[in-house]
Amino acid sequence: PWDWNETNSLVLCNQLGLKNSSATTYFYSYFGQGSGFTLQLQAACTGTESSVFQCPPKASTYYFQQYTYSCYYHYFDIGIQCFNDNGDSSLLCDDGDIRLINQNNATDGVVEICYLNQWSTVCGDYAWTDDTSGAITACKQLGYNSPIGVPYDRYGYYGLTYISNVHCDARNNRLIDCYHNTALSYCYSAAAVTCQESFTGQCEEGSVSLIRGFTPYEGTVQVCGNGVWGSVCSTYWDSLDASVVCRQLGYGDFGAIAYPYANFGQSFGPIWLHYLNCSGSEESLFNCSIASTTGNSYCQHYNDPGVVCPGPSPLQNCTDGDVHLVGGSVPSQGRVELCYKGHWGTICGQYGDISTYANVICRQLGYSPYNAINYYNSYYYYGQGSGGIFLYTPTLLCIGNEKTLLDCYHPPIGYHECNSHYADIGLACQVNGLNISQCTSGDIRLVDGLTTYEGRVEFCIGGTWTALCGYPQNWDSNNAAVLCHQFGLQSSDPVIIFNQYFGQGTGSSLQLSPLCTGNEGSLLECPSENYYYGHNYAHYYVCYSYQHNDLGVRCGNITALPLNCSNGDLRLTDGNSQFNGRIEICYENQWGTVCGDNSWISDTSGASTVCKQLGYSPINATPFALSLPGSGSHVLLLSGVHCDARANRLIDCFHNPFNSSYCSYGAAGVNCEAISNTTECLDGAVRLVGGSSPYEGRVEVCGRGIWGTICSIGYYYGNGWSSLDASVVCRQLGFPSTGPIVYSSIWQYGLAQGPIWLYSVRCTGDEEQLFDCPLSSNYNPYSPYCDHYNDAGVMCQAPSPPQNCTNGDVRLVGGYSPSIGRVEMC
Numbered sequence: 001p002w003d004w005n006e007t008n009s010l011v012l013c014n015q016l017g018l019k020n021s022s023a024t025t026y027f028y029s030y031f032g033q034g035s036g037f038t039l040q041l042q043a044a045c046t047g048t049e050s051s052v053f054q055c056p057p058k059a060s061t062y063y064f065q066q067y068t069y070s071c072y073y074h075y076f077d078i079g080i081q082c083f084n085d086n087g088d089s090s091l092l093c094d095d096g097d098i099r100l101i102n103q104n105n106a107t108d109g110v111v112e113i114c115y116l117n118q119w120s121t122v123c124g125d126y127a128w129t130d131d132t133s134g135a136i137t138a139c140k141q142l143g144y145n146s147p148i149g150v151p152y153d154r155y156g157y158y159g160l161t162y163i164s165n166v167h168c169d170a171r172n173n174r175l176i177d178c179y180h181n182t183a184l185s186y187c188y189s190a191a192a193v194t195c196q197e198s199f200t201g202q203c204e205e206g207s208v209s210l211i212r213g214f215t216p217y218e219g220t221v222q223v224c225g226n227g228v229w230g231s232v233c234s235t236y237w238d239s240l241d242a243s244v245v246c247r248q249l250g251y252g253d254f255g256a257i258a259y260p261y262a263n264f265g266q267s268f269g270p271i272w273l274h275y276l277n278c279s280g281s282e283e284s285l286f287n288c289s290i291a292s293t294t295g296n297s298y299c300q301h302y303n304d305p306g307v308v309c310p311g312p313s314p315l316q317n318c319t320d321g322d323v324h325l326v327g328g329s330v331p332s333q334g335r336v337e338l339c340y341k342g343h344w345g346t347i348c349g350q351y352g353d354i355s356t357y358a359n360v361i362c363r364q365l366g367y368s369p370y371n372a373i374n375y376y377n378s379y380y381y382y383g384q385g386s387g388g389i390f391l392y393t394p395t396l397l398c399i400g401n402e403k404t405l406l407d408c409y410h411p412p413i414g415y416h417e418c419n420s421h422y423a424d425i426g427l428a429c430q431v432n433g434l435n436i437s438q439c440t441s442g443d444i445r446l447v448d449g450l451t452t453y454e455g456r457v458e459f460c461i462g463g464t465w466t467a468l469c470g471y472p473q474n475w476d477s478n479n480a481a482v483l484c485h486q487f488g489l490q491s492s493d494p495v496i497i498f499n500q501y502f503g504q505g506t507g508s509s510l511q512l513s514p515l516c517t518g519n520e521g522s523l524l525e526c527p528s529e530n531y532y533y534g535h536n537y538a539h540y541y542v543c544y545s546y547q548h549n550d551l552g553v554r555c556g557n558i559t560a561l562p563l564n565c566s567n568g569d570l571r572l573t574d575g576n577s578q579f580n581g582r583i584e585i586c587y588e589n590q591w592g593t594v595c596g597d598n599s600w601i602s603d604t605s606g607a608s609t610v611c612k613q614l615g616y617s618p619i620n621a622t623p624f625a626l627s628l629p630g631s632g633s634h635v636l637l638l639s640g641v642h643c644d645a646r647a648n649r650l651i652d653c654f655h656n657p658f659n660s661s662y663c664s665y666g667a668a669g670v671n672c673e674a675i676s677n678t679t680e681c682l683d684g685a686v687r688l689v690g691g692s693s694p695y696e697g698r699v700e701v702c703g704r705g706i707w708g709t710i711c712s713i714g715y716y717y718g719n720g721w722s723s724l725d726a727s728v729v730c731r732q733l734g735f736p737s738t739g740p741i742v743y744s745s746i747w748q749y750g751l752a753q754g755p756i757w758l759y760s761v762r763c764t765g766d767e768e769q770l771f772d773c774p775l776s777s778n779y780n781p782y783s784p785y786c787d788h789y790n791d792a793g794v795m796c797q798a799p800s801p802p803q804n805c806t807n808g809d810v811r812l813v814g815g816y817s818p819s820i821g822r823v824e825m826c
Contacts, residue, residue: 009025013082024080035074043057077822096115097114111138129152132151132269133169133230137172138195170270204224209229210249220266231301231305233299239255242307252310255390274299277290321338326385334427345389346421348389358372360405364403368431374426392415395410395415455552458505467504468510480494482520482521484553572670579674594638596626607623607670618705641653645771686732688733691793693798709752729796809825810826
């Protein structure tokens with residue numbers, strides 16, 4: 001359906017001599033499956049052409065030749081129906097219309113919906129039968145005074161369907177406006193409904209209630225839609241959504257606690273609201289925006305959300321932003337509470353937070369702003385709080401010199417991700433502590449580099465040096481340039497280096513996610529990325545020591561470093577002979593380790609390439625993994641290695657970016673053998689293995705005298721194993737090269753062993769052998785994920801006598817009249 005449209009079908013009708021005003025397309029072998037090879041036309045006809053071969057190709061096609069891409073199976077064979085001006089008008093309708101057919105009575109029957117001006121059933125899947133929102137919306141659209149609908153399915157009602165997985169919002173008036181999947185397919189049960197003609201509403205539209213709670217202020221959330229109580233889907237449900245419920249019920253709204261997954265028990269009836277994205281200031285849930293307006297929302301009643309609202313309490317004598325400590329044995333210790341709008345609320349956190357806010361709180365209370373002791377799960381020490389939860393420490397960013405807690409960067413009061421007061425934080429401030437700090441908040445430094453212009457980046461926060469951590473997707477050369485500016489270093493080519501290249505800091509690390517332009521004078525001047533469901537709250541979060549992602553920067557010209565080795569050089573260490581050991585690779589004048597991950601162990605292509613590069617035999621090369629070294633060249637440089645049979649050096653193989661990942665598997669090692677004259681095959685040869693005939697099987701190609709396989713998946717969509725690649729195999733084996741069927745898993749021809757020799761080949765279809773094919777134009781030097789479960793296979797066409805037809809002829813087969821049927825082309 002994504003490659004073919006009605007205009008293309010209309011051109012086919014014209015080509016068949018049926019001059020028609022309209023045409024309908026049927027997908028998924030509606031008129032039965034054909035035989036022989038298949039042909040996929042990715043055409044973009046305008047409707048004026050007399051033949052589909054005159055149509056231009058789709059602009060978005062990934063393929064080199066418009067008319068030579070093969071579908072995998074005859075399951076995808078298309079059919080068409082041609083209509084003239086006096087065609088059957090009963091098939092015409094307006095998109096979104098619905099009707100009941102096969103009715104038991106006027107209010108009961110199978111639901112059909114008009115889509116693409118064609119009537120089709122709605123799938124009676126679990127989404128239809130388990131959630132009454134679709135049935136209620138259908139009855140409402142059909143005009144019944146009562147919006148009550150009881151869903152059921154008609155099993156065995158086998159037919160064409162465009163609509164499945166329906167979930168309706170209480171504000172939807174038509175079934176087509178609900179969340180749903182849209183894909184032409186067959187469904188073995190049709191959606192049906194029984195509507196009621198009269199009904200007295202249970203509730204007022206848009207109202208909310210709480211059920212199954214122990215107090216009036218808590219419970220599972222219910223919302224009224226179409227006069228019926230229903231529930232809410234908890235996808236994206238957070239404390240801001242909960243605060244709107246509490247406000248709508250007349251309770252305290254700041255610091256409401258949100259619970260997903262039916263914490264208070266499941267509700268009943270339709271699921272009326274999906275993907276809520278409240279800002280926290282709305283007066284009703286029905287006023288909240290939707291976080292996602294596309295796709296389907298798979299929700300059932302075990303996803304019903306709940307809330308705990310702050311109960312009513314008298315206003316306190318406090319000012320917004322005041323803090324105090326409660327429950328401690330002395331005034332300088334206790335559970336932290338914050339005043340907002342005349343009420344005291346708590347702050348919740350998690351273990352490992354950067355606790356600079358603790359020093360800020362102590363300063364605000366008049367104590368020493370250094371060396372405060374932070375207590376998580378403070379109910380063990382100072383008792384559990386009550387009322388609202390006002391702040392969440394992972395979204396607090398305090399530099400350490402702020403005068404009050406609310407001077408720190410923070411999300412709106414009331415936003416948090418805690419589901420109880422068990423995570424309330426407590427503090428012990430230093431009463432007579434020395435006002436001595438290691439550094440000035442906001443300063444940065446470089447540590448453990450070989451020169452003064454490189455090293456691990458450490459940031460002063462709260463008077464303590466803390467390492468920065470991050471990932472390649474959060475840091476780029478603009479961020480590196482700002483770091484170098486802040487160090488007072490001007491660099492033409494600043495580089496961020498990941499995975500604790502310069503060693504690991506102590507304790508937890510601070511992750512900033514800056515979006516610098518490169519012109520800022522400090523990281524803190526850069527805007528930041530968003531984290532929490534589209535809410536622009538989080539400026540940073542914590543990396544823990546086990547995540548091994550402390551980052552470094554290099555601000556100078558690396559050519560100034562002493563040259564110890566050249567990029568891509570290899571050596572073996574820690575072995576018991578010259579033929580085996582741990583592999584080290586040189587990159588930017590430093591020796592480092594190769595990761596012994598699954599791609600290294602499961603595919604011998606990397607080991608074979610290493611042995612060849614070192615001057616040993618590539619045959620019988622054996623990969624293994626061993627413990628990472630505790631000292632010496634312990635820097636991890638390379639991971640995710642997959643080698644093409646034509647790669648002569650390990651650095652030329654597919655691999656992850658240098659310094660881009662942490663390795664938990666161990667170091668890559670290899671066993672090589674001395675050069676010998678023994679080979680299994682001639683380089684470049686191909687063969688088919690595991691098939692039931694000589695014309696089919698798993699494709700194996702010879703590289704370095706060893707049989708290996710081909711990866712059937714590509715790094716990008718559209719550059720995996722295709723019929724163009726398969727046609728070259730068939731030609732190389734002496735079989736017909738037109739119309740081969742391609743396979744891309746082990747299920748057809750079994751699981752192979754040995755190296756995977758080719759990745760992302762992109763044949764034009766004219767080559768004489770696979771080794772002549774180029775890499776895809778979408779080629780990416782980073783490793784595709786591939787193992788022998790993805791080995792490529794092919795079914796070539798057996799030689800057959802030519803048919804009595806001319807290239808480009810078309811015919812319709814299997815229909816009940818000459819104007820309808822499966823399309824076949826000569």
